[in-house]
Amino acid sequence: MQLRVLGSGTISGRTNRKCSGYLLDEQILMDCGPGIWSALYRRDQRMRPIDHILISHFHVDHIADLVPLLWRQWVLEKERQNPINLYGPRGLPDWFDKLTAVHHDWVKDLSISLIEMDEAEIEVGSYSVAARPTGHTDNSICFRIGDTDGKSAFYSGDSGWHENLIQLADSSDLAIIDCASSVQDPKEDHLTPVLAAKIADLAGVKRLMLTHLYPEAWQFEPAMEASQYFKGAIILAQDDLLIFI
Ligand SMILES: [Zn+2]
Ligand SMILES: [Zn+2]
Structure with a gap:
């Protein structure tokens, strides 16, 4: 299994990081925030269509580029054999109905499963995919993806401290965890490096x-703060980083 970080940042424009987006084995896209559409197709215009898209929640920094991605597939991939499978939180059909109301016919013409x-x-x-609520919004979810070789990746989406993260991340090979909050200025609906590390430790991830990451996070060396509570390897996400799991 391999994971490419397409976007590791937030909606803050003060860094070069794109918003949330991760690509597993060039097949499964997890979240599609601003900048992810161009990150996907900048590298390879001939990239094969993505059949599976997982959405953690409906905040704009996780979903805004889904619209151009669907538009691209409608314009350029009319011959695609498989429907687009869009997996997301409770309320996904309602979100899609509203998208259809705004954009009309081309959305209705998409071959898509919700x-x-x-x-x-x-x-x-x-792959096997499991989801659990995170409490960041009233329907936000985190994901665990397992492959046929027994490897697994966990993605928290956005979350504050929540038992479901510990349970779903259990013994996973890689845990990708929200670190949008700093120890010095913690927020309830996001994790700090210390809380992310404690979750990784309790879950026993590798x-x-x-x-x-917000720009502010860099002032405080998040990996060093996390290393006090998690003794496994710690990776600071970077756009375009490729990780083998
Ligand atoms: Zn959010
Ligand atoms: Zn977010």
Whole structure:
């Protein structure tokens, strides 16, 4: 399994980081915030269509580039064999109905399957995907993806401290965890490096990736703060970073 970080930042324009987006094995896209569409196709215009898109919640920094991504597929991929499978929180069909109301016919013409996930465990291609609520919004979810080789990756989406993160990340090979809050200025609906590290430690994950980084986070060396509470490898997410799991 390999993971490419497409966007490791937030909506703050003060860094070069794009908003949230991660690509697993060039097949499964997790979140699609501003900048992810161009990150996907800048590298390879001939990239094959993405059949599976997981959305953690409906905040704009996680979903805004889904519209141009769908538009691209409608314009350029009319011959695609498989529908786009869009997996997301409760309310996904309602979100899609509103998108259709705004953009009209081309959205209605898409070949797309909408799959709501709350506490589901499903097959996505040859992968297993499990979801749990995170409490960041009233329907936000985190994901765990497992492949046929027994490797697993966990993605928190956005979250404050929540038991579901510890349970779903259990013993995973890589945990990609929200680190949008700083120890010096903690927020309830995001994690600090210390809280992310404590979750990784309690879950017994092999590697921790800190992501969703605000510029302020860099003043305080988040990896060093996290290393006091998690003794496995810690990776600071960077746009375009490729990790083998
Ligand atoms: Zn959010
Ligand atoms: Zn966010």
